[in-house]
Amino acid sequence: MSQQRQGNASGNAGAVPAFPDLPEATIARLPEYLRALHNLAENGSDTISSEGLAAAAGVNSAKLRKDLSHLGSYGTRGVGYDVALLVDQIEYILGLDQRRAVALVGVGNLGHALAGYDGFASRGFRIAALFDADPALVGETINGLIVRHIDELARAAVEEGIAIGVIATPAGAAQGVADELVAAGVTSILNFAPCVLSVPAGVDVRKVDLAIELQILSFHEHRKASLTALPGGRGAATVGGANQEAVGS
Amino acid sequence: MSQQRQGNASGNAGAVPAFPDLPEATIARLPEYLRALHNLAENGSDTISSEGLAAAAGVNSAKLRKDLSHLGSYGTRGVGYDVALLVDQIEYILGLDQRRAVALVGVGNLGHALAGYDGFASRGFRIAALFDADPALVGETINGLIVRHIDELARAAVEEGIAIGVIATPAGAAQGVADELVAAGVTSILNFAPCVLSVPAGVDVRKVDLAIELQILSFHEHRKASLTALPGGRGAATVGGANQEAVGS
DNA sequence: CGCGATTTGTGCACGCCTTCACAAGCGCCT
DNA sequence: AGGCGCTTGTGAAGGCGTGCACAAATCGCG
Numbered sequence: 396m397s398q399q400r401q402g403n404a405s406g407n408a409g410a411v412p413a414f415p416d417l418p419e420a421t422i423a424r425l426p427e428y429l430r431a432l433h434n435l436a437e438n439g440s441d442t443i444s445s446e447g448l449a450a451a452a453g454v455n456s457a458k459l460r461k462d463l464s465h466l467g468s469y470g471t472r473g474v475g476y477d478v479a480l481l482v483d484q485i486e487y488i489l490g491l492d493q494r495r496a497v498a499l500v501g502v503g504n505l506g507h508a509l510a511g512y513d514g515f516a517s518r519g520f521r522i523a524a525l526f527d528a529d530p531a532l533v534g535e536t537i538n539g540l541i542v543r544h545i546d547e548l549a550r551a552a553v554e555e556g557i558a559i560g561v562i563a564t565p566a567g568a569a570q571g572v573a574d575e576l577v578a579a580g581v582t583s584i585l586n587f588a589p590c591v592l593s594v595p596a597g598v599d600v601r602k603v604d605l606a607i608e609l610q611i612l613s614f615h616e617h618r619k620a621s622l623t624a625l626p627g628g629r630g631a632a633t634v635g636g637a638n639q640e641a642v643g644s
Numbered sequence: 645m646s647q648q649r650q651g652n653a654s655g656n657a658g659a660v661p662a663f664p665d666l667p668e669a670t671i672a673r674l675p676e677y678l679r680a681l682h683n684l685a686e687n688g689s690d691t692i693s694s695e696g697l698a699a700a701a702g703v704n705s706a707k708l709r710k711d712l713s714h715l716g717s718y719g720t721r722g723v724g725y726d727v728a729l730l731v732d733q734i735e736y737i738l739g740l741d742q743r744r745a746v747a748l749v750g751v752g753n754l755g756h757a758l759a760g761y762d763g764f765a766s767r768g769f770r771i772a773a774l775f776d777a778d779p780a781l782v783g784e785t786i787n788g789l790i791v792r793h794i795d796e797l798a799r800a801a802v803e804e805g806i807a808i809g810v811i812a813t814p815a816g817a818a819q820g821v822a823d824e825l826v827a828a829g830v831t832s833i834l835n836f837a838p839c840v841l842s843v844p845a846g847v848d849v850r851k852v853d854l855a856i857e858l859q860i861l862s863f864h865e866h867r868k869a870s871l872t873a874l875p876g877g878r879g880a881a882t883v884g885g886a887n888q889e890a891v892g893s
Numbered sequence: 894c895g896c897g898a899t900t901t902g903t904g905c906a907c908g909c910c911t912t913c914a915c916a917a918g919c920g921c922c923t
Numbered sequence: 924a925g926g927c928g929c930t931t932g933t934g935a936a937g938g939c940g941t942g943c944a945c946a947a948a949t950c951g952c953g
Contacts, residue, residue, distance in 0.1 A: 489862050
């Protein structure tokens with residue numbers, strides 16, 4: 396263990412410390428740990444055991460320890476992890492120390508809510524610009540930001556240093572918007588439109604489809620119902636574990 | 645292959661056909677296939693090859709074939725899959741043939757948008773009731789539905805036959821709402837609040853945290869940036885594949 | 894009717910992730 | 924100073940999911 400990070404040998408002043416390559420599954424859980432740690436810090440905890448943090452994040456402790464060990468972690472045996480230090484570590488790894496600017500395209504029903512969602516601001520992001528193709532929406536002010544026409548995307552992206560784009564348009568418009576985002580230099584896209592996006596290599600896309608989540612739940616409902624209906628089936632109340640399946644590939 | 649399903653031996657008239665237990669990963673992809681199939685059906689396609697459907701759903705064809713084979717699927721070698729038949733199959737498995745009633749708790753910023761999101765209605769769900777704890781919001785009409793006070797949840801849940809609940813409250817209120825949902829007989833919960841819910845066995849919880857998705861993208865931005873900054877690092881444009889990572893455990 | 898082209902369904906191997914179990918390390922108490 | 928209890932970090936095993944590559948099956952055409 397004890398990866399680089401923290402005063403690395405080469406006289407290089409901080410920054411760019413030969414990036415550790417973490418398993419994707421671990422990366423997807425880091426934000427969850429971070430949230431739990433922030434809660435703990437607010438409650439005045441200085442240190443936390445893997446058991447305690449795991450409970451707060453909804454995972455088992457072995458998984459948590461292995462995850463943290465991947466980033467050359469700083470725990471003390473017999474004591475636990477230093478909350479403040481761990482927060483800094485994870486925020487650094489996730490690149491949250493720099494407040495990233497996000498462009499949101501599509502301020503219809505869902506986009507409007509996202510523009511006003513304070514969970515972004517409170518967790519390291521700044522919605523820097525809003526766009527829409529509908530002239531009726533352009534000019535409207537949401538949360539102190541003016542909705543601009545999508546044609547201004549390229550210019551605004553450069554001005555604001557935007558690297559992440561959020562697509563909240565109807566499915567039909569999403570691919571076009573994605574192309575424009577990529578052309579404007581955006582290299583990460585969060586897609587709420589129910590469709591597959593095609594983007595060049597080097598651009599990351601994550602998709603969130605609200606209906607799909609419900610459909611997965613519907614499957615489990617269907618399964619549970621068919622089990623209880625079964626002649627010898629044991630009751631639903633005791634079937635299956637209460638697994639808190641989190642989203643994230 | 646050739647699982648049960650479709651005229652099973654026992655004289656059982658349809659319904660409850662000894663539920664096949666599919667891998668979770670497969671279940672999470674079925675809704676994606678379903679969406680692609682609906683698109684194809686609208687375009688007038690009668691049959692589709694695994695290659696074609698895989699492209700439309702953004703996965704590789706081997707994976708798609710294996711997924712479909714798990715549900716004792718109906719493809720014809722040399723031809724492909726019957727679109728209409730496959731739609732029926734998947735909708736049956738997902739339990740979408742019955743239009744499921746959903747209760748939405750919390751009609752603040754995000755909840756308001758979810759209440760108006762037509763993607764739910766168009767994909768097999770009916771938002772049957774809206775709830776909030778804030779008296780200022782109770783009584784408001786959204787999309788033809790009146791917001792009720794949360795105390796009415798139990799009664800409404802029974803009346804409407806609600807089995808799925810959506811939590812769109814602040815994190816602090818989420819656990820309490822979850823408890824009330826469970827008490828009202830809800831056995832599946834979609835949680836948008838950034839916190840871990842604790843529920844009894846037999847209740848399924850899926851979590852969607854919008855900020856987490858951004859944080860994962862932020863990590864990749866950070867990684868890409870540190871690679872390009874590296875002395876011998878190859879440019880960002882060719883680093884990493886354009887992997888369309890979908891959400892879902 | 895037979896043959897070739899095409900596409901499904903799947904056996905198999907590989908790699909990732911999870912989980913267990915335990916040695917190593919640290920602090921505290923005597 | 925020494926020992927004891929607690930907690931981390933990790934080696935190893937097992938399970939799950941992915942992707943390849945091919946045999947089996949079906950259609951269309953001559």
